[in-house]
Amino acid sequence: MYGLFKKINNKAKADANTGFGTNASSYGGRFINKSGNANIKKSGIGLFDSISWYHTMLNIPRWKFMVIIVIFYFLVNFIFASIYYGIGVEHLNGVVATSTLDKFGQAFFFSVQTFTTVGYGHVSPSGFLTSFTAAVEALFGLLSFAIATGLFYGRFSKPKAFIRFSQNALIAPYKNGTGLMLRMTPYKNANLTDAEVKMTVGMIVEEDGKLVNKFYNLELELAKINSLTLSWTLVHPITESSPLHGFRKDDYENINGEILVFLKVFDDMFSTTVAKRTSYSFAEVVFGAKFIPMYFKSTDENKTVLHIDKLNAFEKVTL
Incomplete structure (x- = not known):
């Protein structure tokens, strides 16, 4: 998992309420995936x-959901078509087919x-x-469509934080x-209103000859804002009290x-608080860089244009 590190600032404030275990030997990989899971x-x-x-x-993902629905639909009809074909298509009035493939096709479309309870009557x-x-x-069709309708509605109406994080965290000039x-x-x-965020750094340190997971609060310049409409750059000043001091x-x-x-924000469309999580490994931290602005006023100066594609844009600087 994490390499042993002894350079932690003694002034750093430890966080004991993360919900992650302290036994470093029992952990493998990162605590939270990039997706937040x-x-x-x-x-x-x-x-x-x-x-x-x-x-x-x-x-x-939406494409996997649709693929599962389509595969289920055709698989169920294939199974019932096989049953009808096994019973004999002569027991299906109106079937006019000579070849085996045509007979199975007629049984499939009857299924x-x-x-779907369409029932053309042919x-x-x-x-x-x-x-x-x-x-x-x-x-079975009525029950299946009821379940599918519930899933469609659940996906459509589920409260979700439609927020994206930059791919990298930066060590940038600050004051x-x-x-x-x-x-x-x-x-x-x-x-989105009342956005509030908490940031924590996790590492393995040695205490009394044992390796333990230690977590430290990263104090933010601004941890809460009233409205999240544009981009929000989270800034942790690396001062003498920071666990990253001296890195x-x-x-x-x-x-x-x-x-x-960890982010919490109120979505007035759903009238509820939604949450979003992500993490950055130290390998995803770019040392000596700063973000490029991602919003500008429109050409007619009547609106502010937010360029979502510039979320991850940064340039290298000298520290």
């Missing part, structure tokens, strides 16, 4: 007990019509077994010294520390 793999429990399928379907079941299968499929800086911005037409470029390159960022 905990870097945890659970074992000792069955797959179906360890996964909330509802939460999974709400949180997976689609039954599953093909109808004949006999108890075929009619019973069609009835079961119609019920008469330096500061740790990272940037965030909202990227949708949401109204040089080589330290960030050789020590595998991690900077944890």
